Amino acid sequence: MRPNQNPAAAAVQIQQAVALHQSGELDKAEALYTKVLSTFPRHFQALYLLGMLELHRKNHKEALDLIDAALKINPTHIDALFDRATILEDTERYTEALRGYDLVLALKSDFTEALYRRGNVLRAMKRHMEALDCYKRVLAVKPDHA
Known part of the structure; x- marks a missing residue:
């Protein structure tokens, strides 16, 4: 391990970045995620959370690229x-x-939001009966799902 590769410091930086991210200070959060990645380029959390930051900015391509990189890990x-x-x-x-x-x-299998969104995709694809089945399954598990 090189002297500047301190996993504990990276963990602290990720915590700080998450706090900044949640408070809407996206540029500062991005700087910390990027700093972690400069030392640990395969840091799952930094890649994933930077992807989520890009998603919040509506940068879908960048978000997808970063989340894909995280999923490789x-x-x-x-x-x-x-x-x-x-x-x-x-x-x-x-x-x-x-x-x-x-x-x-x-x-x-019990991830109801994924099942609900699957129904939305099927509806968009004009596969209405399959979409309806998804919605019924969601309501069977979670009757108050809106």
Whole structure:
């Protein structure tokens, strides 16, 4: 390990970046995520959270690229997989989004928000009966889902 590669310092920087990110100080959060990545280029949290920051900025391509890089490190991270599928849905890449939600549900069958969004994708694809089935399954588990 090189002297400037301190995992504990990176963890503190990630915590600080998350606090800045949550308070809306995106530029400052980005600087900290980038600083961590300059030392640890395969840092899952830094890649994923920087991807989420880009998503908040509506930079879908950058967000997708960063989340994809994070998923190369941790390919079964449920939140990253869900957020990736959501980006694909938001950019009307419905076939890919559907595969993404299917993967999330294969890993976590009780993820009702993924099932609901899967229904939205199917509806957008004019596959109404399948969409209706998704919505019914969501309501069976979570009757108050709006």
